[in-house]
Amino acid sequence: MIEIILLCLSFIWPFGQALLITPPESPIRIHVIDAVILANLFFLLLRRDFYKLFLKDKISLALLVFFVSVLLSLLNAFPNVDGKTITIATAYALRFFVYWGIYYSIKLYKYRPLHLNLAAFLFITSSFYQYFFMPDLRFLKGVGFDDHYYRLTSFIFDPNFAGLIISIIFFYSLSQGRVAVAYLQGVFLLYALALTFSRSSYLTMTAGLVGLVAVTRRWRYTFTLTLLGLLVFVIPKPFGEGVNLLRVYSIFSRLDSYQHGLNLFLSQPIFGVGFNTLKQMSGGIPQLSSGIDNSFIFVLATTGVIGFSAFIFLLVVSFINVKDLIGRISLFLILFHSLFNNSFFQSSVLLVWIVITAFSKEKNLSSDSSQLDSQLYQ
16 A cells, blocks of 8 residues: 555645645645655554664654654743644644655655656646746735746745755756756756746755766766856746846845744744744744744754754754765755755655655765766766
8 A cells, every 4th residue: 555655646746735635724734745645654554564664764763853852842832822823833743754654665665766757757747837837826825825927836836945846856867867868858957947036946956066066076067057047048037026036035035034033043042932833933023924944043943952953963864864976965955955945844845855865775975976977878
């Protein structure tokens, strides 16, 4: 049954935000993918080999430590927030840890590369469908999404997270197929990335390519930056502030978000104000209505030094668990992107993080520098 669930995820994940089960105005949004992942945990708990893997896998300790820190933050927040807020915050916290059940399923049932290719293909295809047939998403503002206009958002309905996932798919695609196929895929994916008009994603792609060049010493990968810059320059830019790459509103909004997040941390530095209780604890500050645009400040503000330390521990274990270069660069992309967005806790990106951590190829990193070129363009 778990094998079927993993296959279903490949079909469902690209359409995550569009497959909403609860009403849009519901305080807790439950998607089809949440139900599937919960079913995965149910069947996983019935397997005896899961408990053996859980006890011996290093990621388990890191998850337990972070879980305890999140629980302590919610207990610390209990006197300051109402029961509804605690209930919603607890539900979102549990969802984060339930998602990690996919990690153990992949480890036990050998998630196939074909599933990854299928998910990536559907994500890119649906992203172009959204851009060309649903370019005006301003009607979604009434149900809690940003009012994007002629930006590629995929069915995440957010160009920043879509851009991050496209960047990860770009690096993953480098290790697939022959040279001609790799170049064709690369151009196609760079075009999709350009259509997001997401500057944080452009910077993330740049950082990833710089890292790749630094490790492999293959300077020709920098050509990708030139191509991306050319695509950004020539693609059509319809009317709207979202496609204006010189816009400053989002920059100041992020800076305000960081400042208010750090102020919340200083008010409760040990245990934080409570995981995902920002809407009530922010005192109606607009910049915090949907979180903090930085995963690290988000964790620091909501779980304090205790939770932040536990989260860093989880990231370190996750990074150590990944053995191949492309996997490590992909994790680096999420980490870098999370400096500008709350990337680690966005459900679609969270699942990508988990899959990368679980799906790592067992190979010697010391030989990656020489092996990568032949692997990518043989």
